[in-house]
Amino acid sequence: MSSNPSADEGSIVKIGVLGRGTVGSALITLLEERADVIQAETGLRPVVSGVLTRSLGNGEGIVDEADVIVELMGGLEPAERLVRRALEAGKPVVTANKQLLSRRGHELFPLASANGAALRYEAAVAGAVPIVRVLGDTLSATPVERVHGIVNGTTNYILTAMAHRGESYAEALKDAQDAGFAEADPTEDVSGSDAAAKMALLAMLAFGTWVSHEDVDFTGIDKLALEDLEFAREFDLALKLVGTAEKIGDAVSVRVHPMFLPLSHPLARVDGSYNAVTIESPHVEEITLQGPGAGGVPTASAVLGDVISVLHGADEPKHAWQTLPKAPEVLSAFYLHFDVDDEPGVLSEVAQVLGLQKISIRSVAQKGAGGAARLVMITHRAPESAMEAAIGMIGGLGFVRGEPRAIRVFDEENA
Numbered sequence: 001m002s003s004n005p006s007a008d009e010g011s012i013v014k015i016g017v018l019g020r021g022t023v024g025s026a027l028i029t030l031l032e033e034r035a036d037v038i039q040a041e042t043g044l045r046p047v048v049s050g051v052l053t054r055s056l057g058n059g060e061g062i063v064d065e066a067d068v069i070v071e072l073m074g075g076l077e078p079a080e081r082l083v084r085r086a087l088e089a090g091k092p093v094v095t096a097n098k099q100l101l102s103r104r105g106h107e108l109f110p111l112a113s114a115n116g117a118a119l120r121y122e123a124a125v126a127g128a129v130p131i132v133r134v135l136g137d138t139l140s141a142t143p144v145e146r147v148h149g150i151v152n153g154t155t156n157y158i159l160t161a162m163a164h165r166g167e168s169y170a171e172a173l174k175d176a177q178d179a180g181f182a183e184a185d186p187t188e189d190v191s192g193s194d195a196a197a198k199m200a201l202l203a204m205l206a207f208g209t210w211v212s213h214e215d216v217d218f219t220g221i222d223k224l225a226l227e228d229l230e231f232a233r234e235f236d237l238a239l240k241l242v243g244t245a246e247k248i249g250d251a252v253s254v255r256v257h258p259m260f261l262p263l264s265h266p267l268a269r270v271d272g273s274y275n276a277v278t279i280e281s282p283h284v285e286e287i288t289l290q291g292p293g294a295g296g297v298p299t300a301s302a303v304l305g306d307v308i309s310v311l312h313g314a315d316e317p318k319h320a321w322q323t324l325p326k327a328p329e330v331l332s333a334f335y336l337h338f339d340v341d342d343e344p345g346v347l348s349e350v351a352q353v354l355g356l357q358k359i360s361i362r363s364v365a366q367k368g369a370g371g372a373a374r375l376v377m378i379t380h381r382a383p384e385s386a387m388e389a390a391i392g393m394i395g396g397l398g399f400v401r402g403e404p405r406a407i408r409v410f411d412e413e414n415a
């Protein structure tokens with residue numbers, strides 16, 4: 001707890017900080033460093049009135065004492081219980097917790113509105129990149145057609161190491177862990193689940209509809225091989241973990257998958273732990289925002305921006321929340337990779353299975369190596385369910401070695 005003897009009591013605003021890890025400790029430092037500027041700007045001097053960790057503080061007591069609650073613990077419990085307590089008391093909450101909002105947002109946002117309390121979450125998506133403000137405020141009256149994002153810094157760091165340094169997935173992951181960009185248990189990031197949570201929030205903002213984590217289809221990067229990155233280099237492509245939220249008719253599709261992008265795409269050259277989001281709308285064409293997606297100080301800066309908005313009494317972005325259905329089927333072009341026995345008839349059998357699912361092949365390359373061959377194909381756009389069925393059937397053919405890989409290819413037609 002800090003205090004400022006020179007500030008008069010009436011101007012003090014008590015900030016309860018739930019969580020003092022990477023982001024929480026950076027926020028506490030920034031609050032102290034920037035207190036004079038914030039007071040000059042808002043007329044209110046922020047003072048940390050309580051801090052909760054696993055071994056320090058009482059969550060309920062901190063919430064009850066503070067004027068503004070900043071939740072930086074992550075996870076569902078006890079974060080949800082304490083955020084609800086604050087909102088029910090009409091207290092503003094700032095959080096960076098995408099897992100909480102993407103799973104409980106459909107209850108927490110109405111609870112905030114019903115109690116006239118702010119619920120702000122700029123840092124929950126893409127760290128310091130101010131995408132929540134841009135979608136929820138600046139572009140709130142703009143019809144958004146599609147949002148693409150690289151919204152997970154860990155996976156982008158790993159893919160960049162594989163692409164630029166020729167590291168295997170395992171080496172690049174170890175590198176990311178040593179450099180502090182990946183957790184000891186990286187599952188949440190490498191499975192695509194973290195990016196799925198962020199894309200659910202972006203879809204909510206872009207389309208004013210409830211989207212929960214369960215509505216997002218996602219695949220991670222843990223099955224990618226160095227050969228896929230080599231293919232990308234050979235054909236002037238970038239391989240990225242891309243989140244897409246798009247309106248298809250009156251329905252919404254939100255998904256996260258590895259994707260080959262042409263180098264001309266704004267996300268293709270976003271490297272390392274950086275994040276970027278591209279917004280497409282007929283009114284504004286295309287806007288891309290890019291910056292640090294994680295890290296204590298960058299993320300805490302975004303949190304502090306939300307705290308200052310709360311102190312200013314800024315209006316909450318308003319949404320005409322609705323419930324749009326999930327789009328039933330999405331079309332994608334695919335890159336397919338099969339390791340097969342080098343024997344006659346292999347290509348025609350694979351082509352036959354694809355034909356059965358009405359998937360047409362755009363290009364094919366076959367390379368033999370001893371008794372084995374590598375078969376690489378690019379398909380035209382096909383329903384994803386048809387591709388899944390075809391891959392299942394091809395994987396069962398006797399001459400296929402290992403697991404076939406199917407990776408989406410960005411297609412201008414379909415974007």
Ligand SMILES: NC(=O)c1ccc[n+]([C@@H]2O[C@H](COP(=O)([O-])OP(=O)(O)OC[C@H]3O[C@@H](n4cnc5c(N)ncnc54)[C@H](OP(=O)(O)O)[C@@H]3O)[C@@H](O)[C@H]2O)c1
Binds near residue numbers: 019055074127
């Ligand atoms: N790190 C980033 O770069 C980044 C970027 C964007 C968003 N975020 C989000 O920001 C939030 C915080 O992330 P972080 O990286 O700062 O996490 P962190 O370093 O793991 O810190 C979490 C803090 O919360 C406390 N905590 C966790 N569970 C608790 C419990 N059950 N009871 C009491 N205290 C508990 C921890 O206590 P102990 O100190 O006792 O362990 C720790 O102080 C998360 O929602 C995360 O998704 C993080």
